[in-house]
Amino acid sequence: MTATADHEVGRARARKEDARLVTGQTNWTDNITLPGLAQVAFLRSPHAHARITSVNLDAARTAPGVFAVFAGPDVAAEQGSLPCAWPVTEDIVIPNHPPMAVDTVRYAGEIVAAVVARDRYAAADALELIDVEYEALPPVLDMPAALEPGSPKVHAEGNKSYTWTLANGDLDAAFAGAPVVIERTYRQQRLIPEAMEPRAVVVAPVADEFTMWSSTQIPHVLKVMLALVTGIPEHKLRVIAPDVGGGFGSKLQVTAEEVLALILARRLGRPVKWTESRTEGNAAVHHGRDQIQKIRIAAEADGTLRGLDVDLLADMGAYLMIVTPGVPLLGAFMFNAIYKMDAYRFNCTGVFTTKTPTDAYRGAGRPEATYAIEHIMDDLAVHLGQDPLEVRERNWIKHEEFPYTTISGLTYDTGNYEAATALAKDLFQYAELRKEQSARNAASAAVRLGLGVSTYTEMCGLAPSRVLGSLRYAAGGWEHAAIRMLPTGMVEVITGSSAHGQGHETAWSQIVADELGVPFEDVRVLHGDTAISHKGMDTYGSRSLVVGGTALVSACGKVREKARVIAAAMMEVAPTDLEWADGRWAVRGDPDQGKTIGEIAFAAFAAHDLPDGVEPSLDSDATIDPDNFSYPHGTHLCAVEVDTETGWVKIRSYVAVDDIGNVINPLIVDGQLHGGIVQGIAQALFEEAAYDDSGNLVTASLADYLIPSAADVPSFTLARTQTPSTLNPLGVKGVGEAGTIASTPAVVNAIVDALRPFGVTDVAMPCTPERVWRAINSAVNNAPPALGGTTPRQPPAQNQTDGGGAA
Amino acid sequence: MKITLTIDGVRYDDDVEPRLLLVHYLREHAGRTGTPIGCDTSNCGACTVLLNGKSVKSCSVLAVQADGASVTTIQGLAASNGSGEDGWHPLQRAFHEEHGLQCGYCTPGMILAAVDLLNENPNPTEEQVRDGLEGNLCRCTGYQNIVRAVLKAAGSTTGAGVQA
Numbered sequence: 001m002t003a004t005a006d007h008e009v010g011r012a013r014a015r016k017e018d019a020r021l022v023t024g025q026t027n028w029t030d031n032i033t034l035p036g037l038a039q040v041a042f043l044r045s046p047h048a049h050a051r052i053t054s055v056n057l058d059a060a061r062t063a064p065g066v067f068a069v070f071a072g073p074d075v076a077a078e079q080g081s082l083p084c085a086w087p088v089t090e091d092i093v094i095p096n097h098p099p100m101a102v103d104t105v106r107y108a109g110e111i112v113a114a115v116v117a118r119d120r121y122a123a124a125d126a127l128e129l130i131d132v133e134y135e136a137l138p139p140v141l142d143m144p145a146a147l148e149p150g151s152p153k154v155h156a157e158g159n160k161s162y163t164w165t166l167a168n169g170d171l172d173a174a175f176a177g178a179p180v181v182i183e184r185t186y187r188q189q190r191l192i193p194e195a196m197e198p199r200a201v202v203v204a205p206v207a208d209e210f211t212m213w214s215s216t217q218i219p220h221v222l223k224v225m226l227a228l229v230t231g232i233p234e235h236k237l238r239v240i241a242p243d244v245g246g247g248f249g250s251k252l253q254v255t256a257e258e259v260l261a262l263i264l265a266r267r268l269g270r271p272v273k274w275t276e277s278r279t280e281g282n283a284a285v286h287h288g289r290d291q292i293q294k295i296r297i298a299a300e301a302d303g304t305l306r307g308l309d310v311d312l313l314a315d316m317g318a319y320l321m322i323v324t325p326g327v328p329l330l331g332a333f334m335f336n337a338i339y340k341m342d343a344y345r346f347n348c349t350g351v352f353t354t355k356t357p358t359d360a361y362r363g364a365g366r367p368e369a370t371y372a373i374e375h376i377m378d379d380l381a382v383h384l385g386q387d388p389l390e391v392r393e394r395n396w397i398k399h400e401e402f403p404y405t406t407i408s409g410l411t412y413d414t415g416n417y418e419a420a421t422a423l424a425k426d427l428f429q430y431a432e433l434r435k436e437q438s439a440r441n442a443a444s445a446a447v448r449l450g451l452g453v454s455t456y457t458e459m460c461g462l463a464p465s466r467v468l469g470s471l472r473y474a475a476g477g478w479e480h481a482a483i484r485m486l487p488t489g490m491v492e493v494i495t496g497s498s499a500h501g502q503g504h505e506t507a508w509s510q511i512v513a514d515e516l517g518v519p520f521e522d523v524r525v526l527h528g529d530t531a532i533s534h535k536g537m538d539t540y541g542s543r544s545l546v547v548g549g550t551a552l553v554s555a556c557g558k559v560r561e562k563a564r565v566i567a568a569a570m571m572e573v574a575p576t577d578l579e580w581a582d583g584r585w586a587v588r589g590d591p592d593q594g595k596t597i598g599e600i601a602f603a604a605f606a607a608h609d610l611p612d613g614v615e616p617s618l619d620s621d622a623t624i625d626p627d628n629f630s631y632p633h634g635t636h637l638c639a640v641e642v643d644t645e646t647g648w649v650k651i652r653s654y655v656a657v658d659d660i661g662n663v664i665n666p667l668i669v670d671g672q673l674h675g676g677i678v679q680g681i682a683q684a685l686f687e688e689a690a691y692d693d694s695g696n697l698v699t700a701s702l703a704d705y706l707i708p709s710a711a712d713v714p715s716f717t718l719a720r721t722q723t724p725s726t727l728n729p730l731g732v733k734g735v736g737e738a739g740t741i742a743s744t745p746a747v748v749n750a751i752v753d754a755l756r757p758f759g760v761t762d763v764a765m766p767c768t769p770e771r772v773w774r775a776i777n778s779a780v781n782n783a784p785p786a787l788g789g790t791t792p793r794q795p796p797a798q799n800q801t802d803g804g805g806a807a
Numbered sequence: 808m809k810i811t812l813t814i815d816g817v818r819y820d821d822d823v824e825p826r827l828l829l830v831h832y833l834r835e836h837a838g839r840t841g842t843p844i845g846c847d848t849s850n851c852g853a854c855t856v857l858l859n860g861k862s863v864k865s866c867s868v869l870a871v872q873a874d875g876a877s878v879t880t881i882q883g884l885a886a887s888n889g890s891g892e893d894g895w896h897p898l899q900r901a902f903h904e905e906h907g908l909q910c911g912y913c914t915p916g917m918i919l920a921a922v923d924l925l926n927e928n929p930n931p932t933e934e935q936v937r938d939g940l941e942g943n944l945c946r947c948t949g950y951q952n953i954v955r956a957v958l959k960a961a962g963s964t965t966g967a968g969v970q971a
Contacts, residue, residue, distance in 0.1 A: 014903050021911030022899040022918065024841020024881035031840035119835070121824070196845050196853060196912040196946050245843070245912030246946050278846035501910030501947050667906045674949030675909065702850035702944070710937040710950040739949075 006582075008510035008520050009730075012667040015506040016525075017499075020243075027242040029200035029215045030275045037202070038067055040261060040274040041123035043113040043130050044284065045105035048141075048354040048695020049154070050134035052103055052112060059129035060115060065122030068268060069130065071113045072102035075263055080229040082319070083254055085474040086326035088350075092162040095155040095352075097319040099256035099263075105134070106154055106318035107356050108696050109283030111256055116264055116272060139695035143292060143313040143351045154318060154352040161316050161350035162325055166332045168407050169343030174307025178298035182379050188368045189765050190290035190315065190689040191682075192699070193361050194707050195500075197245020198276040199285065201258050203265035210265065211238045214258055217247040218538035219498055221475070223530050225254040225322075230262055241528035244500035248679070249360035250285050251500065252540045254322055257284075282700045287689050288361020290315035291328065293372045295335070303384050303391040307343040308407075310335050310372070316350045317357035323364075324357055325350050329471060330365030330459070330541075333408040337373045338417055338457045338633060339395040344407040354695050360540060362679055363737045366458045367744055374454050374745035375752075375762070382756060388453045388749070389421060389430075396455065399723075410459060412631045414723040415659060417455060424635040424657040427717055433639055441757050446645050449652075450754025452638040454746035460734035461630030461727075462541030479543070480535045481551035482621035483512070483559050487605035489598025491516060491523045494621075496536015497548035498528040502736065503668040504544060508552060510664055511730070515556035516597045517583020535623070542630070542734025545664065550728045551624040558620035559597070560585075566603055566618075567595040569611045630725060632733040634658035636677075638746040642754040647773030649685060649751055655717045658738055661724045662731035669735050670718055676739020677716055682708050683740075684747035686766050755779070810874040814839060815883025823870045830854040832870035833880060841882040841915055845944070852943030855916035856880050862923035864916075864942070881915035884922070898922060898960045907956035909947035917943045921957045930961055 020026050055071040082097040100111045113130050117123035138152040145151055146159040153159060175181060202213040210232060216222055219239040227234035244251065257274050265272045276284070294311040314328040332346040381391040397404045399416040406412065425431075430451070437449040462468075465476035480496035493508055509523040526532050537543075560580060567585040568575040571593055578585045586594030595603075600618065603609070607616035639652045656673060663669050686706040690698050699705035724731030744765070751767050752760060759779040763771055811820050814837050823832060833839040833856070842865060845853030849867040856865045857879040865878075879887055884896045893900065898918045901907065908914040917940065924931065924939040931939065936957045937950070945953060 014906065017911070018903040018908060021908055021914055022881075022895065022902050023885065024839075024915050026841070026843075026911055028840070028843055028912070030844070031834075120831075121826070194946055196851065196910065196944065197843065198845065244910065246910040248946070278848065278851070503909070671906045671909055671948055671952060674951040675947045676949070678949035679946070701848040702846045703848045707944055707946065709941045709944060710954060711941040713950060715933070715951050715954070716949070 008513040009664050011510065011665065013506055013510060013520065013665055014667065015503050016509060017503060017505050028197060028245060029202055029213050029242055032202045032213055032273070034202070034204055034271040037271045037273055038116045038118065038268065039120045039123045040264060040272050041115045041117070041120065041127050042111045042257065043127050043132070044280065045101065045108055045110045045112050047105055047134050047136055048108045048139040049137040050105050051137060052101065052105065052132060053135050054133040055113060056131040057113065060126040063122070063126040063129055065118040066115060066126045068116045069113065069126065070264070072098065072100045075100055075260070076102050078230065078263055079259060082256060082259065083225050083229060083322060084320035084324060086323045087472055088164050088325045088329060089162045092325060093155070093157045093160065094320050095157060099259040106354050109356055111260065114260060114264060116268060120275070139354045141353055141355065141691060141695055143315055143353065146351050146353055154354055159352045161320065161352060163347065163349045164329060166346040166408060167344065168409065169307070171307050171309055171343040171345045174343040175298040178306050179301040180299040180380065180383060181296065182376060182383060183296040184376050184379060184762070186293045186295065186372050186375060186762070187764055188289040188291040188293060188371065190358070191288045191361055191687050192282050192689050192705055193248045193250035193285060193288060194705070195246035195248055195250050198278055198281050199251065199255065199257065200273070200275040201261045202271065202273045203261045204271040205265045205269060209236045210262060211240065212258065212262060213240045213242055215244050215251060216241050217244065217251040217498060217500055217540055219528055219530055220496060220536040220538050222254055222258065226259065226262060229254070229259055238531045241498050247500045248362040249288065249364055249540060252322065252360050253286055279701045282705060283356055283697050286321055286359035287317065287356050288358060289368060290358050291368050293368065295372045295376055297376055297380060299380060303380060303386055303394050305339055305341040305395045308336055308341055310346045312348040314348055314350050315355065315358055316352050317355045318352060319357045321357045321359045324359045326471070326473060327358070327360055327365045331369035333410050333459055334366045334369035335373050336407050337370060338397055338455060340397060341407050355691060356697070362676070362740045364541065366737065367680065367741045370456045370458065370741045371745045374456065375749060378453065378749045378752065379761060389425070392453070392455050411628060412457070413628065413726045415457065415631060415633050416721060416723050417633060419721045420633065420657045420659050421455060421635040423719055423721060424637050424655050427657070427719055428637040428653065428655040430637065446643065448642050448644055448754040450640045450642060450750040450752070452640065452746040452748065452750025452753060454636040454742045454749065456636070456742040457631055457633035458738060458741045459629040459631060460542035460737060461546030461626060462543045463629060464627060465625050475537070476625065477537060477547065478623050478625040479537055479547040479551045480621065480623045481548060481555040483555045483619060485559060485597065485601040485604070485618035487602055489518065489522065489601050491518055493523055493525045493552065494533045495525060495527045495548050495552065496533050496538070497544040498536065498538045499544070500539065502539065502544060503665065507545065507664045507668060511549060511552055512556060515553060516559060518597055542736040545730070545732050546630045546728055546734050547624065547626050549730050549732060550626065551622045553729045554622035554624055555620045558622060559618050562618050562620065563597055563600040565614055566610060567600050569609060570595055570600070570603055626727065628727050630727060630733045632658060632660045632735060632738045634738065634742060636742040636746040638750045640747065640750040640754060642751060642772060644776055647769035647771070647776070649767060649772060651681070651714050651747065653717070654714060656739065656742065657719045657721060659721045659723055660735045660738065661722060661733040663720070664730070664732065672735045673718055673739040674716060676737060677743040678708055678713050680740040680743030681713060681747055684744045684765055684767060686712070688766050808871050810871055812873045812875065813877040815880055816886060825869065825871055827870040828866055829868040829870050829873050830865035833865060833878070839880050839882055842880045843912055843915065845912065850944065851913070852920060853913050853916045855919045855943060857919055857922065862920050881918060884918065898956070901956040901960035905952045905956035905959055907948060907953040913943060913945040917945065917953060921960070924957065925961050933958065
């Protein structure tokens with residue numbers, strides 16, 4: 001499916017969405033104004049863990065411009081409990097999660113009161129007048145300590161939420177007598193998603209019906225969940241996701257603020273708006289990652305993998321949100337990655353702490369898994385004295401072995417790891433860089449070179465409903481699309497996938513243009529409003545094109561089949577005499593005779609001469625449930641220069657070769673990869689949601705939580721290999737998360753590679769200059785740190801060892 | 808306090824609280840919602856506008872400090888120097904053509920910061936563009952296409968061509 005002059009699919013179309021985005025005509029939720037709109041502000045707990053002993057709202061209630069003030073007890077009867085839709089085990093502990101705390105707060109940032117006022121300034125003033133007394137309780141911040149018998153409890157039920165296990169093959173046999181066993185513990189630090197648009201919600205009540213605008217990735221899921229949580233009948237709710245400024249999983253949520261805005265609008269009988277500040281959001285938007293990964297591999301003397309054993313502690317935070325407990329499970333199927341082995345065991349325990357709840361963040365489980373396996377594959381290579389690509393090639397699934405069922409039970413449809421790696425090595429000039437690295441090491445250069453490898457794959461395109469059901473997820477993974485053929489031949493496309501930056505309006509137009517033989521410009525894509533798009537499963541897990549695109553192709557096919565009958569009547573031939581060629585129904589053998597979809601649409605609209613029993617409509621819809629996940633893969637290679645005197649890391653070059661099957665729009669695909677790669681680099685080098693000993697988030701603002709700027713990252717060299725997916729008619733694989741999944745291990749492996757001569761085997765993320773410097777200066781092969789910073793360091797030993805030295 | 812200012816070519820006379828931020832004035836008093844708010848510590852740059860032709864983060868300017876000034880937002884940029892069939896400013900066109908935006912939330916600020924950058928340095932290197940846009944954060948694009956768009960706009964114009 002390559003681009004030709006006649007084909008839209010494959011063309012680097014500049015986006016339709018941009019016309020409003022570059023001119024400031026965007027409809028962000030916070031832009032919405034309505035007559036009588038009141039502003040909501042929330043008071044949040046300054047304590048990680050405390051009992052609320054008294055709340056005095058009197059002064060706030062009489063402040064100027066204040067309509068109402070509420071604390072937890074005022075809404076306790078109607079606020080319900082925020083939903084967890086993924087009870088991963090039968091005996092999972094799912095604590096009650098009131099949107100507004102009633103008697104106890106369990107993380108700093110939890111809502112304890114709400115003000116409704118005439119504007120945001122009056123609301124902010126009134127918050128200051130609310131007096132809450134707390135009785136501090138001990139914070140629970142460390143996962144292993146939280147599981148000790150004497151630990152303070154986050155919830156009465158205890159600090160363990162669940163333990164979930166996946167096993168296949170004889171692990172004991174794999175490890176027994178294995179010539180090589182390597183065991184490591186890696187830390188996946190806690191991250192904050194930081195979509196550029198802070199969350200916002202507007203609710204307009206009219207009689208007993210409610211319209212909600214929310215900066216959400218999931219208007220359809222949200223609507224169902226709001227009905228279940230509040231008891232408002234589902235058909236009295238309409239949810240609109242207008243323009244949404246990024247999500248990365250953080251807006252895949254049913255939030256306390258959404259539920260409370262709905263309840264407050266109902267109480268007051270007037271429209272309300274809540275807009276988050278960044279500082280508020282850093283503590284209140286769900287966080288991502290935060291795992292302790294104990295990983296063990298057994299291998300033959302030549303590096304052939306025998307077994308893999310993974311033990312995870314996953315920080316749930318204080319509560320389970322919509323898919324909190326399921327995120328590590330998405331990683332369970334990915335630790336084995338592209339590699340063959342005899343046995344695998346995965347074990348994960350979800351732990352409660354008094355921190356902001358965690359949930360899906362770009363990649364959701366797969367970046368964590370990919371990091372761990374790609375890191376330990378490097379450790380294996382070093383142990384064996386092999387090149388990291390050599391040990392990978394020894395173990396990866398060969399291209400002729402597809403389709404291949406992995407040790408974790410997934411069946412990968414297509415892939416070619418050899419081709420992607422060969423192209424990446426070539427573009428990267430791998431051999432030349434290795435020579436330069438050796439020369440710098442031999443000269444004990446102050447600035448070392450490190451080469452990082454990441455041969456990732458991932459599972460995306462969420463998801464086959466049967467698989468989700470078997471994993472105890474509450475909903476399905478299908479997607480919906482509809483086509484409305486307008487009388488003038490224009491096309492309205494409705495998708496249940498809700499875009500927030502991905503470019504659906506452009507990519508969907510390209511697909512429909514080819515499927516229906518209409519100009520790209522004649523297609524308009526509608527999404528994100530449950531009154532227009534009545535069903536959908538929304539956007540996350542790199543699913544929109546793989547699942548939603550399949551539904552779209554199916555809906556287009558239905559339009560064509562309806563059109564065929566009408567076209568046959570128009571031309572007075574039998575439908576079987578027609579063939580679809582060059583974007584129209586033409587008479588077989590007489591291609592001059594044909595009708596375009598536009599002509600047929602007008603005939604259906606006029607409906608004067610339709611055959612008996614044929615409805616006057618070409619409209620269609622389709623709902624598609626995928627049979628399998630989608631498995632993009634690729635080889636990312638990163639070269640870093642590490643200043644061993646300062647710990648400064650500079651990414652010198654980065655090559656990404658990705659195989660995402662067929663490409664609808666290369667411009668959009670490259671953009672997804674650029675952004676994804678930088679988000680993965682951000683985890684490797686810059687970002688960490690850090691808490692102090694009292695459980696306060698100390699990275700609450702963008703001054704403290706360091707998301708990279710243009711000056712912090714390089715340009716990337718991108719290239720593609722293509723093994724079209726056999727799992728969907730477009731032959732596409734997901735691309736939204738691939739870059740993030742791939743890049744974190746590529747960067748950290750490069751840093752560690754630069755520092756192996758010093759005996760360093762790991763640097764904890766984020767690899768800040770201080771951590772890199774400390775890793776060098778505490779490593780076994782290095783002299784003690786020089787005080788004063790002017791003394792030349794001792795030359796490090798040249799041999800690479802598998803000793804200690806982890807930072 | 809009484810203020811008079813010009814926003815995208817229109818004069819506004821108003822009476823505002825001294826503490827009112829310029830960005831809130833633009834969005835909630837003047838209805839210029841093309842300028843979004845991304846943070847509360849002046850780190851992200853989403854709210855960048857031109858104040859008398861120089862880029863400022865409008866969250867760190869009080870409305871009263873803009874008394875007597877001329878403000879250009881993303882909504883007035885094209886009118887100030889639109890060209891070509893689409894009537895867009897060269898930077899708006901370059902961001903579109905080079906796919907320099909995804910969700911688009913940082914885009915107004917990014918474009919206005921780039922206008923100022925190119926006014927100061929009409930022919931920047933990639934490194935100068937990256938350093939010059941350091942105060943504007945984007946979470947979607949990884950910056951590569953933003954940088955490309957700014958370099959393209961610089962190349963497509965000469966001298967005063969990109970000035971607002």
